[in-house]
Amino acid sequence: xxxxxxxxxxxxxxxxxxxxxxxxYRFKEIGLLDRAxxxxxxxxxxxKSYERLEFLGDAFLxxxxxxxxxxxxxxxxxxxxxxxxxRIVSRQPLARAAxxxxxxxxxxxGKGLREGERxxxxxxxxxxxxxxxxxxxxxxxxxxxxxxxxxxxxxxxxSAPTLEPEKDAKTALLHYCQHNKLGQPRYQLVDTVGLQxxxxxxxxxxxxxxxxxxxxxxxxxxxEKQAAATLLERLRGQ
Numbered sequence: 001x002x003x004x005x006x007x008x009x010x011x012x013x014x015x016x017x018x019x020x021x022x023x024x025y026r027f028k029e030i031g032l033l034d035r036a037x038x039x040x041x042x043x044x045x046x047x048k049s050y051e052r053l054e055f056l057g058d059a060f061l062x063x064x065x066x067x068x069x070x071x072x073x074x075x076x077x078x079x080x081x082x083x084x085x086x087r088i089v090s091r092q093p094l095a096r097a098a099x100x101x102x103x104x105x106x107x108x109x110g111k112g113l114r115e116g117e118r119x120x121x122x123x124x125x126x127x128x129x130x131x132x133x134x135x136x137x138x139x140x141x142x143x144x145x146x147x148x149x150x151x152x153x154x155x156x157x158x159s160a161p162t163l164e165p166e167k168d169a170k171t172a173l174l175h176y177c178q179h180n181k182l183g184q185p186r187y188q189l190v191d192t193v194g195l196q197x198x199x200x201x202x203x204x205x206x207x208x209x210x211x212x213x214x215x216x217x218x219x220x221x222x223x224e225k226q227a228a229a230t231l232l233e234r235l236r237g238q
Contacts, residue, residue, distance in 0.1 A: 041112030
């Protein structure tokens with residue numbers, strides 16, 4: 001860790017040790033967990049950010065989930081495996097996992113990160129991946145796999161994740177609109193926020209009677225899917 005006031009450093013170490021208990025993994029090098037929870041906006045204070053750990057965690061997460069799905073059912077086609085993996089490792093499920101672990105409470109950030117962004121799905125997803133990367137570096141593949149199973153893979157029947165894919169939200173919305181004579185849903189790019197390497201797209205989905213919903217995502221397609229899912233839920237509720 002960077003040199004700081006001893007009392008502050010000790011408090012930080014205590015909180016990280018408490019977090020490691022919640023994670024189910026005790027770090028040999030607690031500084032790795034500290035780095036996994038340090039935003040790039042702390043660079044002016046001489047602290048390394050979580051970005052490289054996030055890169056590693058993202059890559060390992062895709063492998064670990066693919067490995068579990070592949071071994072779970074040898075008769076499932078590649079297309080369904082791909083769809084299920086994409087759903088499991090997408091931003092919103094990872095953000096929910098991060099909230100359960102209260103990772104945002106341990107995030108170190110500087111003035112470059114607005115307070116309202118600390119708990120955003122984008123940041124929470126980053127934290128989940130960077131913590132996984134830290135576990136992988138500190139303990140190796142076995143505890144990293146255990147971390148994925150414990151905190152990220154859905155608990156279908158308290159054992160393995162289900163391979164039954166959810167219907168694509170855009171397809172489901174289209175079918176609903178056709179059945180209820182609402183025409184074809186439309187999608188509109190509303191905004192693009194964030195730096196170039198971490199952009200987030202905001203998309204509006206709407207139907208002919210004016211009802212609409214917005215969604216966000218790292219890609220336009222992901223934002224469209226989220227907007228479609230939100231609008232579909234709203235239409236069904238009304």
